[in-house]
Amino acid sequence: MRIQVINPNTTEAMTATIEASARAAAGPGTLIEAITPVMGPASIESHYDEALAVPGVLRAVADAPADAHVIACFGDPGLDAARELATGPVIGIAEAAMHAATLLGRGFSVVTTLSRTRGRARDLAARYCPPHACRGVHATDIPVLSLSPESLDRVVALARHALDHDGSDVIVLGCAGMADLCAAATAELGVPVIDGVAAAVTLAESLVRLGLRTSPRDEYAPPPAKLYTGLLTGFAR
Numbered sequence: 001m002r003i004q005v006i007n008p009n010t011t012e013a014m015t016a017t018i019e020a021s022a023r024a025a026a027g028p029g030t031l032i033e034a035i036t037p038v039m040g041p042a043s044i045e046s047h048y049d050e051a052l053a054v055p056g057v058l059r060a061v062a063d064a065p066a067d068a069h070v071i072a073c074f075g076d077p078g079l080d081a082a083r084e085l086a087t088g089p090v091i092g093i094a095e096a097a098m099h100a101a102t103l104l105g106r107g108f109s110v111v112t113t114l115s116r117t118r119g120r121a122r123d124l125a126a127r128y129c130p131p132h133a134c135r136g137v138h139a140t141d142i143p144v145l146s147l148s149p150e151s152l153d154r155v156v157a158l159a160r161h162a163l164d165h166d167g168s169d170v171i172v173l174g175c176a177g178m179a180d181l182c183a184a185a186t187a188e189l190g191v192p193v194i195d196g197v198a199a200a201v202t203l204a205e206s207l208v209r210l211g212l213r214t215s216p217r218d219e220y221a222p223p224p225a226k227l228y229t230g231l232l233t234g235f236a237r
């Protein structure tokens with residue numbers, strides 16, 4: 001099977017981090033096609049960035065039919081719109097990570113980048129999870145493009161604080177750029193630490209293997225035909 005893994009920001013180095021995590025998680029029969037969009041922000045750290053990332057996500061989904069698509073940004077930008085264009089499953093990394101977390105413990109905490117992105121994470125938790133599953137969202141105040149292997153200590157220290165303060169038992173990494181910190185953080189913390197990229201790829205694989213796809217009925221049906229002007233000439237097939 002072919003899974004398209006989209007980095008919604010335009011930073012190739014981050015796409016490489018995402019691709020490595022996706023390939024490590026994928027099964028032997030899965031081809032990972034990681035892509036960087038042709039348009040959008042260099043990183044996504046605000047509602048404005050998120051809005052401007054969506055056209056690039058939709059272009060990617062429309063241009064490359066795949067058995068499934070992963071949106072590899074913790075804000076899950078364009079997830080519902082992408083489901084109207086795709087035929088296979090479309091999975092966001094926040095969605096996958098949060099669902100996985102609810103299967104592994106009684107409550108999870110999110111460790112993310114800038115404090116201003118905490119509201120989005122809370123909103124997504126309210127959509128995806130039962131009440132009280134997400135016990136807290138904590139910001140490292142590390143900008144997305146400043147994440148590096150040296151960020152591990154800060155991420156782990158904040159995760160320890162989160163586990164104690166929130167009374168949670170699982171950690172969700174709140175940025176695709178943290179994917180390469182997951183194994184080391186898991187070893188340090190001794191609790192499940194979830195990388196949304198890996199969770200989304202394996203969830204997408206499972207759905208495809210079960211022969212399941214996005215429902216074409218009603219809300220996720222292809223968008224109604226209409227005129228689009230300017231840059232956004234529309235991406236519907």
Ligand SMILES: O=C(O)C[C@H]1NC(=O)NC1=O
Nearest residue numbers: 043044073074113175176
């Ligand atoms: O919302 C965040 O801080 C993380 C999010 N931003 C980004 O460019 N890739 C992400 O996963």
